[in-house]
Amino acid sequence: MTIRLDHLETFALIVRAGGFRAAAAERGVSSSVMSQTMGALEQALGIRLLNRTTRSIAVTEAGERLLKRLRPALDEIRSALAELDELREQPSGTLRINAPGPAVDHVLCPLAFAFMKAHPEVKVEIVSDAAIVDIVEQGFDAGVRFGKQLAQDMIAVPLGRPLRYAIVASPGYLRERGRPTVPSDLIGHDCIRRRYPGGTLATWAFGKNGETVEIAPEGRLTLSSAHQELQAAIAGQGIAHVFEDYARAPIQDGKLIEILADWSPQLPSWFLYYPNKRHSSAAMRAFLEFARLSTRQAAPAAAST
Missing domain, CATH: 3.40.190.10 (Periplasmic binding protein-like II)
Structure with a gap:
């Protein structure tokens, strides 16, 4: 039985990437090439490593056992190759x-x-x-x-x-709705909420003179990125809570105004x-x-x- 190392690497890559298409994209080949490689490996081993459907893959018990031993071995090989890289004058x-x-x-x-x-x-x-x-x-x-x-x-x-967070809103929004001066003033405002990939909603934390306050913002708009939140704030949709680096340019341009700056602790x-x-x-x-x-x-x- 002849087992090729690159076929074993392909198997580990497919599992890590979560499918043939993602693995093929990472390696720069077609999905059919990855499928053929897996087929050749399973044929050489005489056992199925992956159960395939049109939309997903599942690792078999045999595949899990092989992966458990294979991952450390591949790491050792990569380390050995990395040691050779030390001999180069230029990092590559x-x-x-x-x-x-x-x-x-x-x-x-x-x-x-x-x-x-x-x-x-x-x-x-x-x-x-x-x-x-x-x-x-x-x-x-x-x-x-x-x-x-x-x-x-x-x-x-x-x-x-x-780092520090900046609480920002457009001049028009603040003229219409009023300017909060303490965190509790945010209650009743349209706060632009952030939902994380896991599904939880971000809370806003404040601190001043030893006092800490955490608010679960309320608002009609929920987004998933700082870029979107800035766009919404500039458009007057509400108050945004973003890293200061994102807000610096719009504040300088007058598109946004920072509020509660004295309540924003250094992180x-x-x-x-x-x-x-x-x-x-x-x-x-x-x-x-x-x-x-x-x-x-x-x-x-x-x-x-």
Whole structure:
């Protein structure tokens, strides 16, 4: 029985991606090629690894057993190849990073663009995702999350400056409905609500002089991204609660007015995290050093503003 390593990698990729189509798109081939590869692997093994329907796949018991042993083995192979990468003078290869939209927009993309200019042999793939994922299982080199609440087997590196939320509304809305001066004044206003991918609605937290207040906003409009919330606020649909980075330009242009600024506490920064036990490639080590240097350079600028 001859089993090809690339066929085993294809099997693991299909399961991780959740189907043949997504796996084919990631590898840059057709779905039929992925299906043929799986068929050849199952034929060589003499056992079915996946149950297929027209819309989904399900891993069989045999497939689960194989995956349990296969994933660590593939990680070891990737680590061995990454060690060879150390011998190169220039970091190379592909970095895959998972991050929520706000971190991608305001921290990760600018950082990645500058990094790629400094390291032309490195490719970067950024996946914007608000859901919490297992970056190792999903094949990412690193992830970005808010604050430092991470698993014990992860290393976290601060990414960018501390954050704060801005509560904003259009001048027209505030003229018509009045300007809140304390968080409780938001009751009765049209607040633009945010629903997270898991289905929960965001609450708005405030703090001042040791007093903390948390409000479950009420309003007629519920959205799922800061970009949409800003559009709605500019259009006079209500009061939005977004990261300050999103609101800065519309505030400067006079399209939005910040309210309750003295109730908006400073929050932790974004953190770049990566597995502690996994061997880092030369490209990943270069990116980590680049991120640390960029954060150190940003700190004095933030302190002076």
